[in-house]
Amino acid sequence: MTKPEDPPYVRIVADVRRRIASGELRPGDRLPSTRELARTWKVAVATAAHALKTLAAEGAVQSMPRQGNVVAGGRPPLRARDAELSRARVVEAAMAICDRDGLSALSIRGVAAHLGVPPMSLYRHVESKEDLLREMTDVALGEDPLPTLPPPGWRAQLEMAARFEWRTFKRHPWLARVVNITRPEPLVSAIAFAEWVLRALESLDMPAAERMQVHILLHSFVQGLASNLEAEADAARDTGLTEAEWMGTRDSGFQALAASGRFPAFARTFQAVDDGAALEVDRLFEVGLTMWLDGVGRSRKPKRRAR
Numbered sequence: 001m002t003k004p005e006d007p008p009y010v011r012i013v014a015d016v017r018r019r020i021a022s023g024e025l026r027p028g029d030r031l032p033s034t035r036e037l038a039r040t041w042k043v044a045v046a047t048a049a050h051a052l053k054t055l056a057a058e059g060a061v062q063s064m065p066r067q068g069n070v071v072a073g074g075r076p077p078l079r080a081r082d083a084e085l086s087r088a089r090v091v092e093a094a095m096a097i098c099d100r101d102g103l104s105a106l107s108i109r110g111v112a113a114h115l116g117v118p119p120m121s122l123y124r125h126v127e128s129k130e131d132l133l134r135e136m137t138d139v140a141l142g143e144d145p146l147p148t149l150p151p152p153g154w155r156a157q158l159e160m161a162a163r164f165e166w167r168t169f170k171r172h173p174w175l176a177r178v179v180n181i182t183r184p185e186p187l188v189s190a191i192a193f194a195e196w197v198l199r200a201l202e203s204l205d206m207p208a209a210e211r212m213q214v215h216i217l218l219h220s221f222v223q224g225l226a227s228n229l230e231a232e233a234d235a236a237r238d239t240g241l242t243e244a245e246w247m248g249t250r251d252s253g254f255q256a257l258a259a260s261g262r263f264p265a266f267a268r269t270f271q272a273v274d275d276g277a278a279l280e281v282d283r284l285f286e287v288g289l290t291m292w293l294d295g296v297g298r299s300r301k302p303k304r305r306a307r
Contacts, residue, residue: 008043010128012051017123020060020071031061031069058108059119085117087125091135095172098136102234103174108132133178134185140172141179142189146196154302155293157200161193162222162289169226173233176226181216193219204300214296221292225285232281247279 006014019025032040037048052069055061062072093114098106108129112119126132146164150157169176184190194215201211232243239246258267 006130007047008041009047009051009054010130012037012041012043012048013054014127016051016055017060017127020120021123025071027071029071031071033068085115085121085125087135089115090122090125091132091139094132095136095140098174099172102230102237103177104234106133106174134187137175137178137185138187138189140168140175140189141187141193143171144168145189145192150196150200154200154203155297158197158218158293158296159289161196161200162218165193165219165222166226166285169222170229173226173230176223177230179219179223181220181223203302204296205303206300218292221288222285225281225288228281243279 016025016031025031031052034045034048034052037043037051038045041048052061056063056069059072061069063069090111094106094111097110097114106129108122109119111132112122115122126135144164144167146161151160179190197215197218198211201214204211206214235246236242241249254270257263258270261267
């Protein structure tokens with residue numbers, strides 16, 4: 001089901017999919033032209049064209065000479081493997097693809113191929129790629145739930161929350177590219193994480209708006225560092241080199257810059273660092289988390305207990 005905040009082209013695509021799935025539109029039936037869609041939905045011609053392009057990329061429609069866009073496959077007969085499908089299976093398959101090949105490999109057609117079913121059969125369980133990504137995010141964030149009973153003290157609770165989230169991002173490197181702090185989705189697993197952090201912060205002398213900001217900043221620290229995980233995995237697949245091996249190919253360049261005399265602070269630090277150890281993401285996480293928590297502790301004190 002589409003939402004009011006969804007882009008107009010998403011609503012057009014969802015409506016066409018619904019009509020195909022219900023049998024209202026059958027294989028070979030002509031679809032409205034770009035201009036007809038633009039007039040019906042009161043959108044720009046470019047928006048209508050984007051909707052048709054999306055449907056064509058999914059294999060739902062095709063362009064035919066002298067006919068325009070027609071339904072390509074319609075709703076195929078229900079096969080045994082189709083009957084085994086469920087929303088959970090579709091999401092599981094999509095996550096497996098992204099875990100193995102990265103977010104760029106995700107497509108409805110690819111998930112269908114992974115499951116051995118026609119692409120249109122997936123739309124009985126997910127409405128769109130955007131819907132699929134939302135469900136994947138919720139499932140991933142909820143795989144490793146925080147314990148019901150928190151450890152004593154706000155710092156221990158925030159540290160535990162950060163470590164749980166870091167572990168989730170490492171398990172699913174694509175996830176850091178999906179979650180969005182400026183356009184968050186109301187997902188159960190995300191709100192459960194927020195609940196844990198905000199409850200811990202209630203013990204500090206901190207107004208509500210600042211508690212929300214600190215929660216977002218803690219998540220942003222973890223997500224920001226985790227955004228390098230998929231990039232590194234992609235680079236390793238593309239180059240065949242590990243991080244350490246790739247750095248070895250660039251060492252002479254960094255050495256030359258350090259020796260140029262133009263960057264004395266960089267040169268002093270670079271020469272003292274141990275073989276790229278400062279770039280290890282797990283070590284960066286530990287150092288960054290400690291500094292972050294130290295900063296919160298210095299800026300805000302625990303609430304005074306009422307006598």
